[in-house]
Amino acid sequence: MDKMILLADRNSNAWDFSNKIQKYIEEKYKIKIPLMEVEISHFRNREIYMHIPMSIRKKEIYFIQDSTKDPQTWWVELLLLKDLLLGASAESVTLVLPDMYYSRQDRKDKPHVPISARALANSISSDLKKIITMDLHAAQLQGFYPQNIPVDNLYSFPEVVRHLREKHSGELEKMVVVSPDAGSAPRAKAFLKKLEKAQKEDNKKQEYSIALIDKTRSKQGEIQEMKLIGNVKNKNVFIPDDIIDSGNTLCGAAKLLKKKGAKKLFCYGTHGLFTEGPEKVCKYFDFVMTSNTHHQKFSGLEVIDMSPLFAEAIYRAQKGLSISELFE
The missing domain is CATH 3.40.50.2020 (Rossmann fold)
Structure with a gap:
């Protein structure tokens, strides 16, 4: 657990959610997991700029994304952040997505439309350790992700x-x-x-x-x-x-x-x-x-409040313990 870091945008609603996760793990398991900030700003033309002030080399990162963000911003931030983390030599990257956007279009309901859930999976899944989310719109969405990138779908x-x-x-x-x-x-x-x-x-x-x-x-x-x-x-x-x-x-x-x-x-x-x-x-x-x-x-x-459930899932993921046992 000493290589583990929680990461979130301090200026988003995910920061409070991440603090609750950190506090839960500390109080229950007596382990203090660092919560680190990713600084997100914009160029004048609204392109997104990101920066993490501290070194994350060889660290195991759990990034908690803010589900209240605009869906397009939410998606682009995931792409840029993954590039940032892997380029900075993070050992592993896990995305914690309380709400998995673009889940409602998981098939073609008429000609000439995208399968948006598949497009999202194809764009964000490579080189991840895993994804943790909650109550997917359809459980079969997990099939869009590679076998070596598990999607842990938590049940509320x-x-x-x-x-x-x-x-x-x-x-x-x-x-x-x-x-x-x-x-x-x-x-x-x-x-x-x-x-x-x-x-x-x-x-x-x-x-x-x-x-x-x-x-x-x-x-x-x-x-x-x-x-x-x-x-x-x-x-x-x-x-x-x-x-x-x-x-x-x-x-x-x-x-x-x-x-x-x-x-x-x-x-x-x-x-x-x-x-x-x-x-x-x-x-x-x-x-x-x-x-x-x-x-x-x-x-x-x-x-x-679902932060305790996410905290348990993150702790178990890091320790290699079963997450499905939470729902038995």
Whole structure:
């Protein structure tokens, strides 16, 4: 561990996240990992300039990127930083990407479009040690990366279940987990299994069920029709998802669920983009949960801190320990 360094942009939201990671490792494992700054500025024409003041020769670098940055800036910074680190003779480079951008276009849904997730993988993966991220939009994205560049996809659901049972245990009885669309059904089933496992561990019997919303789109970002498959009448409802973008899907789902007789409505999205503002979503739900993979300031959100999970993953990666054991 003596060769390990955490690296982040001090002027970004990743700095606070990195401090939390450093503090967690120090308090739990009694190891002080240096947190080093990468200085990022711009030329007059807005080209990015980077500099690391101290030597990183033969060091094992874990760079924590800021997921709230503009996606294009986020991508270019990764390319430039990797070049900087390898050119400065770093022994290894691990990218810690709380939200993996460009994950939503993982296949051709029509002719003459890029597979953006593959393009990202091709551009950033060479000469890396590994990538650590959370709740990929589709798990198969890991297949775009070479076999010798593992992508550790962390799961936020254990932390979400813990938060629910600590803060909202009274609303969990007979709760229905609703998938917001067909593509998210495996995610909803996985969340339901985590709930059922948690109640077995503390011998607290609660009944859960699952339902699905089938939606059709007229065009990208616009929902034409939504149908509920399942029963939510007189039951509390929880909708888990990986991304909250504009919130249109969640708002439409909330209206439908209320029409079908649902009582309280809760939702969670790991990566809270809220491109049209969190207020839009919050007015339809009794509470809205997200993680701090994206920095949030709106007081109406319940933000779950994922830095301990990333800290554990980084520590285990450095020590050569299993990361999958965190989710068993």
